[in-house]
Amino acid sequence: MSGIKFFESTAQIFNVAVHGGLVGLAGLFFAIFMIGWSLFKIFKSKVPDLDSESVGIASSVIAAVIAMFFYPFNLALIFTFYSLLALFVLTFWDREKKTYDVEKKASLSLISSLGFIGGLILTLLGVYFVSLNYVADLKYVKALNQTEIKSAMDYVIEAINWNEKDDRYYRLSSQLALNLLSSELSKPQADQKAENVQNYLSSAVALAQKATQVAPQESNNWNNLANVYQNLMQLVNGADALAESAYLRASELRPGDPSFHNRIGSMYLFKADLVRQLMVAGGASAQQLNQQVGAALLKSEDAFKQAIELSSNFGLAIYNLGAVYERQNKLNEAIGQLEKIAPFNSNQAGLAFELGLLYYRANQKGKSFEQLQRAVVLFPDYANARWYLALIYEERGEIDQAKEQLERILSIEANKDNQIVLSKLSELDAGKVSIPPGKVLDQKPL
Template identity: 70%
Template sequence: MNINLLKNRVELENVNYGEELVAEEYNSDELAISEDQRTPDVNDILTETIYKKAVRLTMLIGAALMPLFFLPWTTNVLELNKQMFVVVIAGAGLVLWLLDIVMSGKLSWRFNPLDKGVLALAGAVALSAVFSIAKFKSIFGAAVGLSDSLLTVVSLTVVYMLMINSFDDKGKALRTFFSVSVVVAILYGFLQMSGFQIFKYLNISILQFTASGAFNTVGSVNVLGMMAAIILPMLYTNKSENKIIDYLSKIGILAALAILVIINWWVLWSVAIVGMLAVVALESLFSSRKGVFRMSKFVFPMTITILGILLVVMGLNLVFVKKNLPVEIALSYKLSGNVAWGVLQENFAFGYGPENFSLAFDKHGAGKLRNTTLSGIKLFDSTSQVLNMAVHNGLVGLAALGFVLWLLAQSLFRVLSSRLMNFDQENIGVISAMVAAVVAMFLYPFNLVLAFTFYALLAMIALAVWGDKRVVYNVEEKASLSLISSLGFIGGLLMALVGLYFVSLNYVADVKYARALNQTEAEKALGYTIEAINWKGNDDRFYVLSSQLALNLLSRELVTKAAPDDTRKNDRIQNYLSSAVSLAQKATQVAPNESNNWGNLGNVYQNLIQLVDGTDALAETAYLKASELRPGDPSFYNRIGSMYLLRADLLRRLVASRSVDFQQLNLKADAALLKAEDAFKKAIELSNNFGLAIYNLGSVYERQGKLSEAVKQLETIAPFNANQPGLAFELGLLYYRANQKDKAFNQLQRAIVLSPDYSNARWYLALIYEERREIDRAIEQLERILSIEANKDNEIVLKKLEELKAGKISIPPKHVLDEKPL
């Protein structure tokens, strides 16, 4: 049926392939359903251009390869490659679609309520990227986080729009290609987890990373489980006439269930159960309307429900499979909520910007972990996608997401409340999978594959419900439409080319960075990082690594003796020194809100204390800035304390040499120790069980002559480090200096029990035996030292042994601690 509007410039078409037509009239605000059958007009389908066919093919390729695609050349073999893939698919599809409009002179659009939500979501991400605290990362993403970046969201939005406006089969082909691809991905992931690493047998060195049981083409092990839980309703309701696809669906169901059983996490089972209950509810509704109700359809969904609840309650743990799988570290829901709330209090409208959760975690979450073993960890996602959006996009993003979900619920409610008779079982699976995906958003963060799945399911629902409704504009009959289409073509082509250009730059730069990380020679690694910087100068990771490599080369130059004909050694030293500083500074300029960059700058300055005067103050300033960005983290104050402790030791060495004004240096050394003491105390205030800071504070007290305080600090951490022979040795020497000789003797005995070849512990134990006049035992300790290959020719030990055997005793009058360590 053709209804002429706008004087033959707009046509409303109903397209049907042998199914009963259900839609009579549609506008953006109302959805009306009719049982009247209409005769389709297929003229446009018969005369469609090759470009539209190419768009469909491009979308099918995207649906088929997105869950499977990866390349081995980047630091992140999955996410970065998948981002490049989806940008290429979106860009190519957009250009082909625009060419179809230009060549055919017609613009075909399938209006539906979900479009508004998808566009609102993209708009919210764009606004939050504009007001982001790290704009470049928000637009293009970082290697560890790409799914929420503006580039990715825009690409997925374009893919969604192309999907709903390119297919006229109500999404059947799209559904088939995507489900088959997911089945292959799930099956491959299951084989990997089970120990059957397919690529391992190809013996290709560049693919050695696939030998891990945790590797799959979707994401982490938990992402694979989430994908299995979401897709389960689609696989169950798939009733393809193609036997191969039908068998694949059954295999996919078994593989998905096996993965859920192996992981056995309540989050995954919750998503799977919700999806299967949605199948039961929809099947019941449509079966009752058709007058056909069979309980057998509900056996499998209810079995999944019971199995999931039972396994979670039982706590089944298949250790023989899971022992080779890594543990995924994630925040608790409470701490994730605290981070989100802290961000919303700072910027309730737009949050921190896309892909900036790590910065939010540093400021609002890291301090909560300071008394745990995870105190130094850096996390890039919250516990759920919804909380990620709160952090990344603020209330604008949450409102846009709520708008999408509201439109989805409203549209489906109206469809389900109508007398819809031709909604097939496969579409029930799509809706149920979408319900599962929505629940998953509240329970788990999405990566690129899960985000693509969400948009693909939206497109499938739009095609299933509004697949027979299209508006066709004849752009050649009106000047304004021709102008708009021409400008749209230029703008769309420009947008596609710009997107492809930047993603190509990012990709090549990351390939260079990956090569740098895999290099064992510092010079070659530095060369690759400089190449990466030349390709992409806005990535702070490149500058941080470059500064560390320059520092490493500087250290090597300082300890290596110059060849007689080497006249450029001083030039190299100066070059590496200035490069390390300038590269570290550049990292803080590129990403000034990243605490790691300031910590790296402080580390560079700290390593130059012996070479450049005044770098200790610069290092302290950098560390304090890092502490400001990551409040509650005691490690930065510990670094400040360690730096001043090192400076005090350097000054004391100069004092010992008496080659300069040693009195002035003594005062500077004392001042450095006071600063070190203050810094270590601040670190301990932040984390009262920070063992390293407590030990370092004890070292400061020891150098200040406060032996009782030094002993107290080491006694504090000794019970928690009972297996550390070095700590027992140091505590033993402190006890001896504090005239607690019995305790000193016991600690040295403990040290050699923990490490029988601990030569220095046996050396001082022998001296204490000599002091006690237990000469035979002293000789026994010395002989044990000489029995160690590395000490068999030690002249000091040989001389002492000879003296003791000859009856010559020197302690007393000498003191045990007058003797230096071996």
């Protein structure tokens, strides 16, 4: 729930304040004041002239006004409120009639004419801008319904041309530009066009930035910009720092939401894994890359801790912090993080599997064995869990049980021709045991 953004408050009065601002709030309170003033004048008279219909309308309006301070209104309730308000005006303000003859006063005639012309101009302008927004939204909906990225991009660009003040269009178009970039990069090197790559890359950034300019107080725009930068980490140096800055801005706008810090942590965790892949054995280069891995893991750790500080039961951040500790070789700390969330995720075979591997690395083999058994109970076709379970049985000297696990792996259609499993089963059938104590995890997963 911590990452959910609510668009309606608990009372309609707050919705009016947020969506209408001071002008909308002032208009609403003016209407409430006029309702109260009208009722006060009627009840102040010695003999109030009220029939049953008038009492019913007045009671309904009063109930609606009170409800605005306690409940949010949907479209039907808003329509009902303004309908009751119109009936109230027709019922209670019809008692006092004043007639003005604009032909007898030149000033009054001029004012009424100017008022009519001004009202007509405002109406026409309103119709014009509403029509622009309506057409833009139609294009936007068409873009969302497209299955081809290029067609969706064309429609959302049309929507922007009709209405350039809607940040939703820029968010969607930036993500579509990222998809086009990904599609271009997935092509064989000979078929890639550098011009297209550069165009899609710059478009994704520019459109995401434009969204933050159109609506700078909307956290979704900053989150989207950060996401764009994060996706460009492998292409643009320093993109991670720009992404972090955008995530922090989003966090400022939604200070109680820990998801932004979790995303920062995930980004630096990904960077650490990425740099680790680039490391080469020995030399200054390897040492420098190793320092980059350490720095990225420290930033990741700090971000996950901030997320957990904001929401102590944020399971994803707790799990991710455990992943950071695992990469830092802090096995006991990593196990501690996963043990915190294990009771609340007792049906997750993957969590039991990872916890089992961590227990083994920490030389807690009994617990490791229990967790791997739990993983295959939760998901009987979990090949990797059965693979390591077979290796532990082999390490224990329980060869029949090890062979049973391997045979179960081969019974799965996708694994029936797996040469690694077939070779291991052949070795065990031949009486050859090749797993020395403590070396189970030296074997790669399937």
